[in-house]
Amino acid sequence: MTTALITGASAGIGAEFAQQLAVRQIDLVLVARSQDKLQELANSLKHQHQIQVDIIVQDLTAADATETVFQTAQQLGRSIDILVNNAGIGDYGDFAESDRDFQLKMVQLNMATIVDLTHRFLPGMRQRQTGGVINLCSVAAFHSMPYFSIYAATKAFILSFSEALWAENRSYGVHVLAVCPGPVGVKFFKEAGFPPFLVNVAARFDTPVETVAQEALKAFENRKPLVIPGNLINPILAVLPRFLPREEVSSFWKLVLGNNVGK
Structure with a gap:
């Protein structure tokens, strides 16, 4: 399978993604930090869909995280046909006043981890001439966003990376997709430190997780x-920067996001 x-x-x-892939009778390897949540989800999917579900409890910002994930998948005897690079974090605020370690952690998780996992699993897909990679990006990838600078920049990197790999791997029967949703729920924005006003704005344009995965x-x-x-x-936000001077786009986001820094 x-x-x-x-x-x-x-x-x-x-x-x-796990729910909707399970409906398609696809076996799963689930990776996250929370063992309890992973195990609960794995048990539920096994029971509902009669598929094989393994879990790997791993903080992907750890130095040896990608090696651990890859080696564990190998030890489980799993050939990974579809890699969904979904894990990511964000941070709101003035870059010069931000926590440096957290910014570097964001770069590690949002970019380096995706590059490394893709590099480890992609050769097997090409050899089998099937499968592919789904990378979670964001409409922020199309913008330079003051006070959300590192997150938007990491997503821009992954968008470019994904589209390039899509072209590189088509002849091998392997597909690469960049997924660029707008706001999805309010939890992300709260954890990223957005002020209540902007959290409420994001909630107005929320896209359900079911829609994103579907x-x-x-x-x-x-x-x-x-x-x-x-x-x-969302597509309007993605296309808009193509028709406006770049400095106007950045200035717009500075006006929207900057007035709330520290509030």
């Missing part, structure tokens, strides 16, 4: 390089 490995699988978009898997099955799930505002 086909096997998918999902990072950040204990909740949110990652857990929804549209992503449809695009993956149709071998698209990019999908922007959700309502019309």
Whole structure:
């Protein structure tokens, strides 16, 4: 059977990917920090869909995290056919006044971990000439965003990386997809330190996790390089920077986000 490995699988978009892949009778390897949540989800999916589900409890910001995940998958005897790079973190605020270690952790998790896991699992997919990689990006990837600078920059990197790999691997029968949703729930924005006003704004444009996973898997099955799930505002936000001077886009986000720094 086909096997998918999902990072950040204990909740949110990652857990929804697990649900929808399980419906497709795809075996799973679930990766996250929370053992209790992972085990509960694994037990539920095994019972509901009669599939094989393994868990790997791992903090992906740890120095040896990607090696541990790869080696554990090997030890489980799992050939990973679909890699869903979902795990990521964000941070709101003035970069110069931010916690340096957290910024570096964000770069590690949002970029380096994805690059490393992809590099480890992609050769097997090419050898088997099947499967692919789904990378969770964001509409923020299309913007330079003051006070959300590192997050947006990491997502821009992953978008470019994903589209390039899509072109590189088509002839091998391997597909790579970048998924760029807008706001998905309010938990992310609260954890990133956004003030209540901006959390409420994000909530107004929320895209359900079910929609994100559903549209992503449809695009993956149709071998698209990019999908922007959700309502019309998301593709508009993605396209808008192409028609405006870059400094105006950055200035717009500074006005929207900057007035709330520290509030």
